[in-house]
Amino acid sequence: MSKTLTNRNEDYSQWYNDIVLKSGLADYSAVRGCMVIKPHGYALWENMRDVLDKMFKDTGHQNAYFPLFIPKSFLSKEAAHVEGFAKECAVVTHYRLKNDPNGGGVIVDPDAKLEEELIVRPTSETIIWSTYKNWVQSYRDLPLLINQWANVVRWEMRTRLFLRTAEFLWQEGHTAHATKQEAVEETERMLEVYATFAEEYMAMPIIRGVKTANERFAGAEDTYCIEALMQDGKALQAGTSHFLGQNFAKAFDVKFSDKENKLDYVWATSWGVSTRLVGALVMAHSDDEGLVLPPRLAPLQVVIIPIYNKDEEVRKRIHDKLSGLTKELKAKGIRVKFDDDDNNRPGWKFAEYELKGMPVRVALGARDLENNVAEVARRDTKEKMQISLDGLVGSIEKLLEDIQTNMYQRALKFRDEHISKVDSWDEFVKVLEEKGGFISAHWDGSSETEEKIKQMTKATIRCIPLNNVQEEGKCILTGNPSKERVLFAVAY
RNA sequence: CGGGAUAUAGCUCAGCUUGGUAGAGCACCUGCUUUGGGAGCAGGGUGUCGUAGGUUCAAAUCCUACUAUCCCGACCA
Numbered sequence: 001m002s003k004t005l006t007n008r009n010e011d012y013s014q015w016y017n018d019i020v021l022k023s024g025l026a027d028y029s030a031v032r033g034c035m036v037i038k039p040h041g042y043a044l045w046e047n048m049r050d051v052l053d054k055m056f057k058d059t060g061h062q063n064a065y066f067p068l069f070i071p072k073s074f075l076s077k078e079a080a081h082v083e084g085f086a087k088e089c090a091v092v093t094h095y096r097l098k099n100d101p102n103g104g105g106v107i108v109d110p111d112a113k114l115e116e117e118l119i120v121r122p123t124s125e126t127i128i129w130s131t132y133k134n135w136v137q138s139y140r141d142l143p144l145l146i147n148q149w150a151n152v153v154r155w156e157m158r159t160r161l162f163l164r165t166a167e168f169l170w171q172e173g174h175t176a177h178a179t180k181q182e183a184v185e186e187t188e189r190m191l192e193v194y195a196t197f198a199e200e201y202m203a204m205p206i207i208r209g210v211k212t213a214n215e216r217f218a219g220a221e222d223t224y225c226i227e228a229l230m231q232d233g234k235a236l237q238a239g240t241s242h243f244l245g246q247n248f249a250k251a252f253d254v255k256f257s258d259k260e261n262k263l264d265y266v267w268a269t270s271w272g273v274s275t276r277l278v279g280a281l282v283m284a285h286s287d288d289e290g291l292v293l294p295p296r297l298a299p300l301q302v303v304i305i306p307i308y309n310k311d312e313e314v315r316k317r318i319h320d321k322l323s324g325l326t327k328e329l330k331a332k333g334i335r336v337k338f339d340d341d342d343n344n345r346p347g348w349k350f351a352e353y354e355l356k357g358m359p360v361r362v363a364l365g366a367r368d369l370e371n372n373v374a375e376v377a378r379r380d381t382k383e384k385m386q387i388s389l390d391g392l393v394g395s396i397e398k399l400l401e402d403i404q405t406n407m408y409q410r411a412l413k414f415r416d417e418h419i420s421k422v423d424s425w426d427e428f429v430k431v432l433e434e435k436g437g438f439i440s441a442h443w444d445g446s447s448e449t450e451e452k453i454k455q456m457t458k459a460t461i462r463c464i465p466l467n468n469v470q471e472e473g474k475c476i477l478t479g480n481p482s483k484e485r486v487l488f489a490v491a492y
Numbered sequence: 493c494g495g496g497a498u499a500u501a502g503c504u505c506a507g508c509u510u511g512g513u514a515g516a517g518c519a520c521c522u523g524c525u526u527u528g529g530g531a532g533c534a535g536g537g538u539g540u541c542g543u544a545g546g547u548u549c550a551a552a553u554c555c556u557a558c559u560a561u562c563c564c565g566a567c568c569a
Contacts, residue, residue: 004530013563032560088568123569157493157567164568217569225569237569276569307528347529354529365528375528492569 005355008288012232019282020161023291023355033159033166037275040356041162043299044278045169049149051201051297052171052273055193061145061173066127068151069118074126078251084218085122088155090166092118120153125219125244125270128174129252136176136266139258143186144176144266162279163236163492170274176249176266178258183267184222187243190271191224194239202277203294203407204228204284205415206238207438207487209463214447217270221245227462227487229415230283233436235462235489238280241271284411285380291357292379294407295400302329302336302396303358307346307365314366321389322364325374328393334400354379359403360396380407421485428476428488432457438489442482444475453477459488 005022006014020026025041037045053063069092076082096112121127132144149171159165173190177183191208198206206226216223220242228238249255249265256266285292295301304322308315319340326338339349346363353361363375373386376396380403387395418437422428431439443449443461453476454460464486473482 017562028561030560084568152569154568158565168569170569240569272569274569309527342527345527345529345531347527347531349530350528351530363528367528 005288005290008231015288016279016283017161019286019290019355020279023357025278025282025291026161028161031166033156035161035165037169040299041278044281044293044297045275047297047299048197048201048277049171052193052197053149055197056147056171056173059145059189059193061147061175063148064146065148065150066121066124066131068121070121070124070127072117072119074130075119077126078219078247080247081125081219081251085154089122090120090153090155092120121150122152122154123270123272124148124150124152124172125174125248126252129248129254129268132174132176132266133252133254136254136256139178139256142176142178142256142266143182145173145186146175147171147173160279160492162275162282164276168275170272172270172272175269176254177268178256178264178266180245180267183245183269184243187222187224187241187269187271190269191226191239191241194241194271194273195226197273198226198228198238199408201294201296202281202284203296203404203411204238204280205408205412207463208466209487210466211240211463212447212450212461212486214450215460215462217242219244219247220270221247224466225463227438227489228280228284229418229437229489230280230492231414232283233418233490235438235487235491236276236280236283237462237491238277239271239273242269244268244270285407286357289351289382290355292407293357293359295359295404298335298357298359300335300337300358301400302334302360302362303349303353304336304338304362304364305346305349305353306338306340307363308342309366311366314369317369318364318366321369322362325362325392329396332393332397334396350377360399362392362396378403380410419487422476423473425476429457432459432488432490436490438462438487440485440487441476442473442484443486443488444478444480444482446478446480449475449477449480453488458490460491462487462489462491 005018008015023040024038026038027036029036093114094108094112095114096109097106098109100107135141135144151167151169153167156164156166175186177186195206195208198204206228209225209227211223211225217240222243224241225237226239228236230236246265246267248268254266255263257263282291304326306318306322308318322338326336329336350361357379359379361377368374372389374389374392375384376387376399377384378399420431420435420437420439422431422439422441428439428441450461468484470484474480475482
């Protein structure tokens with residue numbers, strides 16, 4: 001019983017840390033703010049990456065790879081961009097170590113100072129746009145649709161496993177277009193890719209929206225986002241897609257000749273999701289017994305556990321039956337593990353696979369064999385069923401789909417119950433304190449008001465939902481006129 | 493970067509007040525018995541007591557500095 005988790009209701013943060021560590025997703029590392037992603041966590045990320053990668057390619061993008069290091073001067077070319085990232089950049093100043101003449105191991109060789117310092121990329125707009133300058137001359141070179149899978153570094157003061165670490169893995173798409181309209185369409189298209197991924201694969205409902213000026217990406221004209229709601233009532237930005245206008249094209253002088261042979265700057269987008277999605281997945285679905293993973297992303301979808309007894313003949317029959325079942329499931333493309341390891345007993349395995357979030361567990365013992373059934377347990381509801389061995393593969397296939405759907409519906413219900421329409425300041429504060437979740441309220445559109453609300457309540461405007469209903473109202477704080485409601489929440 | 497806490501076996505922690513040669517549980521290893529919700533018995537190994545100084549005959553224990561981690565703030569995907 002060494003792996004009991006902190007109760008979700010007692011201490012949500014501690015529960016989150018416990019579950020990430022004990023389910024084997026990740027571990028702390030020797031480096032401040034950086035984590036080790038363990039095989040179970042990395043397998044989850046690989047599945048996310050593979051699905052997204054296919055979606056990117058299906059929408060016409062190609063992968064490429066740009067350097068980890070960015071010359072310091074590049075970063076200062078776009079004013080808003082510098083301001084956004086300067087405070088959290090790791091800087092490389094030297095390129096060589098040497099033995100300490102005083103015997104203290106190695107030291108930085110003071111003679112190996114770089115002429116120009118290098119920044120470890122916090123994001124790659126600058127290095128990429130300095131390159132695009134050479135790639136784009138004519139409208140025939142456009143659109144340029146590139147994505148890269150990479151690691152980035154942002155020197156965060158306070159880190160949390162997956163949600164905010166100094167180094168993280170992500171993908172960043174960077175595209176160049178001939179017209180503003182095309183670029184805006186691309187921005188929206190990729191937001192929709194993220195939304196589809198969140199809903200259909202992560203089983204996580206999200207709200208599509210646009211950020212306010214305060215929350216906008218440094219250097220963007222418009223930042224679109226998908227916002228998810230975690231079980232503790234806090235919001236989490238799960239993906240962003242930016243319309244960059246001509247800001248980077250101007251900063252890096254990326255021009256093209258159009259059909260009329262007129263020179264113009266290209267229009268840009270960038271978009272990204274990160275390993276933060278793993279944290280989102282954990283906080284959206286998991287419970288006090290451990291992870292609950294959606295079948296479409298779970299590293300393993302089905303675990304099969306034999307329950308043997310002393311009888312060698314029965315043991316062999318159980319083993320043969322389950323080996324056969326494993327093969328059949330694999331043939332159907334189901335990710336399955338037959339845990340025939342004799343070192344751990346069934347009870348231990350049940351608990352362990354629940355902790356790891358395995359969607360479906362099949363157990364078979366002598367008793368079941370006699371009745372021609374298997375015990376099938378689903379992780380999302382913890383329901384156990386006796387299912388006939390005849391047609392078991394079909395039952396499991398269907399069950400995996402049911403689980404995927406049920407997880408989404410359950411999260412959707414929770415999310416919808418946690419969007420509160422509020423029309424007075426007192427109510428706003430009360431709902432924030434007592435219920436959490438999204439608050440749909442009127443706002444006068446000014447950054448000052450948004451900032452005040454943030455200081456008073458910690459709540460920020462998560463987004464202005466796309467296709468938002470236009471409705472006359474009064475700002476929740478100032479009483480000034482407003483044309484639409486926006487979504488507030490305390491966020492991760 | 494400010495406030496708080498912590499640092500001892502792989503993990504969780506006791507020991508520190510009152511200085512005297514390092515402890516428990518879990519995990520691990522061996523064997524046997526077991527196997528339907530984190531097995532039982534027997535035996536066994538495990539330490540630079542976070543790092544560096546200082547006080548002392550003697551430091552896990554007292555003092556100083558440093559480092560790291562966690563929690564709470566400011567900042568952020």
